[in-house]
Amino acid sequence: MQPITKLVAVQARIMDFISDNKKEITIYDIARELNISPATVSRGLNDHPAVKSNTKKKIVQLAKDLGYQSNTFASNLRKKRTNTIGLILPTINSNFHSSVIAGVEKVANDAGYTLLISQSLEAAGKEAANAKTMFNSRVDGLLVSLAYETNNIEHFQPFINKGIPLIFYDRVFEHKNCTSIVIDNFKAGYEVTQHLISQGAKKLVHITGNLNRNVYADRLKGFKLALMENEIPFSKDNVLAININKEEDLQEAITTILGMPERPDGIFVANDTSAVILIKALKKEKIKVPGDIMVVGFNNDPISKVIEPNLTTVNYPGYEMGEVAARNLINHLNGVMDIISTNTIILRSDLIIRESSLRNL
Amino acid sequence: MQPITKLVAVQARIMDFISDNKKEITIYDIARELNISPATVSRGLNDHPAVKSNTKKKIVQLAKDLGYQSNTFASNLRKKRTNTIGLILPTINSNFHSSVIAGVEKVANDAGYTLLISQSLEAAGKEAANAKTMFNSRVDGLLVSLAYETNNIEHFQPFINKGIPLIFYDRVFEHKNCTSIVIDNFKAGYEVTQHLISQGAKKLVHITGNLNRNVYADRLKGFKLALMENEIPFSKDNVLAININKEEDLQEAITTILGMPERPDGIFVANDTSAVILIKALKKEKIKVPGDIMVVGFNNDPISKVIEPNLTTVNYPGYEMGEVAARNLINHLNGVMDIISTNTIILRSDLIIRESSLRNL
DNA sequence: AAATATATTGCAACCGATTACAAAATTGGT
DNA sequence: ACCAATTTTGTAATCGGTTGCAATATATTT
Numbered sequence: 001m002q003p004i005t006k007l008v009a010v011q012a013r014i015m016d017f018i019s020d021n022k023k024e025i026t027i028y029d030i031a032r033e034l035n036i037s038p039a040t041v042s043r044g045l046n047d048h049p050a051v052k053s054n055t056k057k058k059i060v061q062l063a064k065d066l067g068y069q070s071n072t073f074a075s076n077l078r079k080k081r082t083n084t085i086g087l088i089l090p091t092i093n094s095n096f097h098s099s100v101i102a103g104v105e106k107v108a109n110d111a112g113y114t115l116l117i118s119q120s121l122e123a124a125g126k127e128a129a130n131a132k133t134m135f136n137s138r139v140d141g142l143l144v145s146l147a148y149e150t151n152n153i154e155h156f157q158p159f160i161n162k163g164i165p166l167i168f169y170d171r172v173f174e175h176k177n178c179t180s181i182v183i184d185n186f187k188a189g190y191e192v193t194q195h196l197i198s199q200g201a202k203k204l205v206h207i208t209g210n211l212n213r214n215v216y217a218d219r220l221k222g223f224k225l226a227l228m229e230n231e232i233p234f235s236k237d238n239v240l241a242i243n244i245n246k247e248e249d250l251q252e253a254i255t256t257i258l259g260m261p262e263r264p265d266g267i268f269v270a271n272d273t274s275a276v277i278l279i280k281a282l283k284k285e286k287i288k289v290p291g292d293i294m295v296v297g298f299n300n301d302p303i304s305k306v307i308e309p310n311l312t313t314v315n316y317p318g319y320e321m322g323e324v325a326a327r328n329l330i331n332h333l334n335g336v337m338d339i340i341s342t343n344t345i346i347l348r349s350d351l352i353i354r355e356s357s358l359r360n361l
Numbered sequence: 362m363q364p365i366t367k368l369v370a371v372q373a374r375i376m377d378f379i380s381d382n383k384k385e386i387t388i389y390d391i392a393r394e395l396n397i398s399p400a401t402v403s404r405g406l407n408d409h410p411a412v413k414s415n416t417k418k419k420i421v422q423l424a425k426d427l428g429y430q431s432n433t434f435a436s437n438l439r440k441k442r443t444n445t446i447g448l449i450l451p452t453i454n455s456n457f458h459s460s461v462i463a464g465v466e467k468v469a470n471d472a473g474y475t476l477l478i479s480q481s482l483e484a485a486g487k488e489a490a491n492a493k494t495m496f497n498s499r500v501d502g503l504l505v506s507l508a509y510e511t512n513n514i515e516h517f518q519p520f521i522n523k524g525i526p527l528i529f530y531d532r533v534f535e536h537k538n539c540t541s542i543v544i545d546n547f548k549a550g551y552e553v554t555q556h557l558i559s560q561g562a563k564k565l566v567h568i569t570g571n572l573n574r575n576v577y578a579d580r581l582k583g584f585k586l587a588l589m590e591n592e593i594p595f596s597k598d599n600v601l602a603i604n605i606n607k608e609e610d611l612q613e614a615i616t617t618i619l620g621m622p623e624r625p626d627g628i629f630v631a632n633d634t635s636a637v638i639l640i641k642a643l644k645k646e647k648i649k650v651p652g653d654i655m656v657v658g659f660n661n662d663p664i665s666k667v668i669e670p671n672l673t674t675v676n677y678p679g680y681e682m683g684e685v686a687a688r689n690l691i692n693h694l695n696g697v698m699d700i701i702s703t704n705t706i707i708l709r710s711d712l713i714i715r716e717s718s719l720r721n722l
Numbered sequence: 723a724a725a726t727a728t729a730t731t732g733c734a735a736c737c738g739a740t741t742a743c744a745a746a747a748t749t750g751g752t
Numbered sequence: 753a754c755c756a757a758t759t760t761t762g763t764a765a766t767c768g769g770t771t772g773c774a775a776t777a778t779a780t781t782t
Contacts, residue, residue, distance in 0.1 A: 026768055037732045042769055052730060067519065072498050073443075074768035077434040077737045092466060093680070098459035105453060105480055109491075114498060117478050119466055130470075136430050137475060158428065276667055306637055306667045319454070387738055398762045403739060413760060435738035438767045 025068040033066075034058055045070065076138070084114045085329060086139035088130050090122045090147050090171070095301045096318040097145070100169070103322025104143060111330045113140075122148035122245065128155035135159065141329040146171040148210050148245070165332050169325045171213050179342055181325050183349035185215050188314045189222025191351045192268050192296050195312070197230050199359045201266025201294055204232065207253055207278070208270040209244035216241070216270055219298070223268060250274050254281045265293055266357075272297035272304045272313055279307055279356065294357040309355035317347055386429040394427075395419060406431065437499070445475045446690060447500035449491050451483050451508050451532070456662045457679040458506070461530070464683025465504060472691045474501075483509035483606065489516035496520065502690040507532040509571050509606065526693050530686045532574050540703055542686050544710035546576050549675045550583025552712045553629050553657050556673070558591050560720045562627025562655055565593065568614055568639070569631040570605035577602070577631055580659070584629060611635050615642045626654055627718075633658035633665045633674055640668055640717065655718040670716035678708055 027041040034041070036055065044051045044059035045068075051059075062068075076082045085108055089097050101117065108115045116139060120127035127147045134142055135158050142159055144166065153173050159166045160177050172180040196204060206223045209216040220239060227234045240256065242249040254277075257264065269275035275297030279289050289295055289309055297304055297313040304311035324345060388402040395402070397416065405412045405420035406429075412420075423429075437443045446469055450458050462478065469476045477500060481488035488508045495503055496519050503520055505527065514534050520527045521538050533541040557565060567584045570577040581600060588595045601617065603610040615638075618625065630636035636658030640650050650656055650670055658665055658674040665672035685706060 024768085028768075038769075039733075039771075040731055042771085043731090046770090050730060055730080069493075069497050069519070071438070071768050073434040073438040074737085075770075077432070077438055077739095078768085078770045080737075082434075091463065093456070093459040093463040095454070095456075098454040098462075101459075101462075101478075102452065102454040102480065105478065106482075109479060114494060115478055117462070117466065117476055118470060119463065121467075133475065137433050158430075273663075280667075302634075303664050303667045306641075306664045308669050385738085389738075399739080400741075400763080401761055403741085404761090407740090411760060416760080432738050435767085436740075438769095439738085439740045441767075 024071065025063075025066045026071070027068075029066065030059060030062050030068060033062060080138075082114075082138045082140055083112060084116055084137065084139050085326070086116045086118075086134035086137070086142045087144075088118055088120060088127060088134065088142065089145045090120055092117070092119050096170075096299055096316060099318030100145070100322035100325075103319040103324075104326040105322075107323050107326035107330065111326075113326075113330060120147040120150075124149040124151065131155045131159075135164075139164070140333050141165040141167070143167050143169060143325050143329060145169055146173060146213065148213065148243070151212065165329055167325055167329050169321055171215055173214075176343070179328060179345065181321060181328070181345045181347065182214070183314075183316060183321075183347050185218035186222045186225075188298070188349050188351070189219030189268070190226050191222070192219075192298075192312075192314060193223045193226030194230075195351060195353065196266035196268065196294055196296060196357060197226060197232070199266070199290075199294055199357055201264075202232070203262060203264045204266045204268065205238055205240065205257060205264040206268045206270075207240045207242065207244070207250070207274060209241065211241050216244075219268075219270060244270055244274055247277070250277060251281075254278055258285060263287075263293070266296075267293055268296050270298050272299045272301040272311060275311055275313070275356075276303050276307045279309075279311070290356055290359050294359060296357050300352055304352075304354070307356075312354045312357035313352050315350045315352050317349065321347055385432065386424075386427045387432070388429075390427065391420060391423050391429060394423060441499075443475075443499045443501055444473060445477055445498065445500050446687070447477045447479075447495035447498070447503045448505075449479055449481060449488060449495065449503065450506045451481055453478070453480050457531075457660055457677060460679030461506070461683035461686075464680040464685075465687040466683075468684050468687035468691065472687075474687075474691060481508040481511075485510040485512065492516045492520075496525075500525070501694050502526040502528070504528050504530060504686050504690060506530055507534060507574065509574065509604070512573065526690055528686050528690050530682055532576055534575075537704070540689060540706065542682060542689070542706045542708065543575065544675075544677060544682075544708050546579035547583045547586075549659070549710050549712070550580030550629070551587050552583070553580075553659075553673075553675060554584045554587030555591075556712060556714065557627035557629065557655055557657060557718060558587060558593070560627070560651070560655055560718055562625075563593070564623060564625045565627045565629065566599055566601065566618060566625040567629045567631075568601045568603065568605070568611070568635060570602065572602050577605075580629075580631060605631055605635055608638070611638060612642075615639055619646060624648075624654070627657075628654060629657045631659050633660045633662040633672060636672055636674070636717075637664050637668045640670075640672070651717055651720050655720060657718050661713055665713075665715070668717075673715045673718035674713050676711045676713050678710065682708055 027038045031038040031041045040051060040055065041059050044056045045063060087104055091097060105115050116134060116137060118130040120130060124147055127150055141164060153175065156166055167179045167181060169181040172182055193204065204227065206220060208220055211217045211220065224234055240253045242253050244250065267278065269278055275295055279295055282289055282293060287293055297311045300313045300315040304313045324347060388399045392399040392402045401412060401416065402420050405417045406424060448465055452458060466476050477495060477498060479491040481491060485508055488511055502525060514536065517527055527539045528542060529539055530542040533543055554565065567581060569581055572578045572581065585595055601614045603614050605611065628639065630639055636656055640656055643650055643654060648654055658672045661674045661676040665674045685708060
């Protein structure tokens with residue numbers, strides 16, 4: 001066969017492949033075309049050192065010409081590794097959580113991992129269902145921020161049993177086999193409260209969420225400690241533990257506060273969204289913030305810089321937390337780092353003082 | 362063998378399986394244990410009608426006892442269907458996009474689909490890379506909101522060629538094989554402008570983004586039409602098309618506006634975040650909003666209700682858009698609906714009038 | 723040039739579930 | 753009890769890439 005003729009023939013066959021949109025191009029097609037074995041093609045495509053560079057070049061070129069796309073499933077099936085990491089979180093559409101996702105996605109993507117995301121919508125049942133799906137999808141590792149309602153982590157047991165790394169962040173659960181990534185909520189709560197007291201607050205109230213969740217429980221502990229250190233008596237009235245994501249519950253709490261015989265002069269709210277709603281309500285009642293009542297939030301959401309007065313809050317580094325969680329998981333998966341050795345990672349958080357808590361201006 | 366002995370033996374083997382955490386339980390294990398064929402097990406687990414209900418019961422029970430988990434990859438490989446849908450969007454951590462994700466996730470999850478998410482970070486190159494990954498992962502369908510930079514959709518051609526449904530939302534690209542889901546940006550832009558004019562604005566400025574993107578281009582068209590209809594001359598000075606996601610560029614635009622010989626009295630900004638920054642800058646300059654300058658944003662982000670004055674804006678239903686996009690895709694995948702027949706879906710959007718544009722109070 | 727070492731390639735058995743088709747078991751009717 | 757109709761189960765090929773081991777080709781040494 002003359003070179004030209006041969007070229008034409010190859011071309012024709014290429015066109016055959018391309019036009020026939022029913023069949024996928026596989027390594028077998030490439031192998032046949034090049035008169036080599038599928039094994040070599042597989043190695044060539046994976047840049048295996050034991051393939052002659054010339055052969056490799058031919059393989060890669062033809063693969064490109066034919067528009068070959070590796071079949072992830074066949075590969076995963078055989079390799080028993082999916083290069084996928086799972087992420088289960090309460091809700092996607094909040095500033096904090098979407099920042100976390102962005103951070104995780106960035107790191108995962110750069111490391112060649114695919115990301116599987118699902119939201120529990122704060123329901124334990126859905127969290128369990130999601131976990132099961134993730135397990136079936138054979139994620140290489142799992143990142144979790146627990147649902148509001150979750151009381152135990154039985155539904156994650158299969159991962160633990162199978163040695164699939166499981167990392168909790170934000171809303172964590174203590175477990176000897178799992179790493180937790182958090183900020184020091186205790187310290188943050190303590191600092192917030194100390195700050196309020198240093199600004200002259202005498203009667204403090206803390207509006208918080210489900211105390212089964214570490215984030216809320218720890219902040220409360222910090223709150224209590226600060227009161228104690230300043231010899232301010234603590235009673236149940238100082239804390240309103242509500243379902244902080246439910247606006248009605250929050251409204252009720254606000255009503256409670258407004259109706260208190262002796263109104264508080266410093267309120268520490270466990271998230272910015274709620275703090276902003278509170279401030280708006282106070283302003284409507286002609287109560288001055290910070291003049292009459294100082295308010296501090298938590299998270300450093302964008303709204304905290306928009307509300308007037310600007311809201312004092314705690315910077316909760318979501319994006320960074322996502323990055324750290326993902327990096328940790330991936331390092332562990334790649335054997336760079338042993339995850340068991342690090343049980344808890346604490347990220348830096350900062351009290352950001354703005355007008356809403358500055359009485360001594 | 363006596364019943365009891367047999368039971369013990371089975372128990373023992375079950376324990377064997379469970380304790381041996383190296384090997385996965387497969388349908389072969391179940392088949393061997395039950396003395397039936399793997400085919401029957403497969404059918405039994407999938408509730409195939411041609412399996413005796415008694416056998417089915419036994420299979421399901423043992424599967425449960427052994428902690429069997431179907432191997433998605435083997436299944437996908439064979440079925441050539443992944444029950445996965447891909448989602449590519451510019452950035453995850455914005456109110457609009459995270460709402461979309463939440464909507465998509467909800468629908469996808471309820472329909473038994475898994476969600477694969479990746480962000481382009483507004484870069485065409487990364488968008489292409491993500492598309493390739495999605496393609497290799499054999500997503501059954503793809504939802505896309507284009508990157509700021511993307512100029513063509515060559516990188517999605519493989520999907521189109523292979524007949525994988527591709528749906529654009531928000532930032533779309535006209536293509537005969539693809540459905541687009543949008544709001545009527547033209548109408549919205551027109552309404553915003555009409556509203557400003559009705560409130561007495563005479564000199565209008567529109568701060569917007571990359572005009573290659575439909576969302577910005579269409580709103581500008583609406584802006585222009587409204588001017589024309591009100592016999593307000595249009596010139597280039599009326600439009601500041603910048604990289605609206607870059608704060609520096611926005612600051613520059615604001616400086617430009619402040620330096621204008623004749624200051625505008627109505628500004629239409631293409632997103633709320635930027636509108637809020639603008640308002641804060643104006644307030645710092647002692648320019649009254651809406652007294653001196655009226656401002657309207659776009660998206661109805663949470664901050665729009667926090668800024669003072671509250672921001673007039675256009676409600677952009679992200680969650681709903683996500684739901685619609687996902688539902689459409691899934692219906693098409695399930696053959697319930699033909700996607701080709703619907704080329705464009707327009708969601709309702711509303712002008713939400715708040716103080717920032719109300720001069721006639 | 724023969725012998726040994728090294729670089730490339732091929733063979734064939736996986737990975738685990740699905741499914742067309744064939745075979746066996748059961749049911750029903752006479 | 754016998755045969756056909758119907759259920760139920762089994763056989764075996766298939767999806768496409770990976771990898772241990774064997775075989776062949778090339779390079780190096782003596």
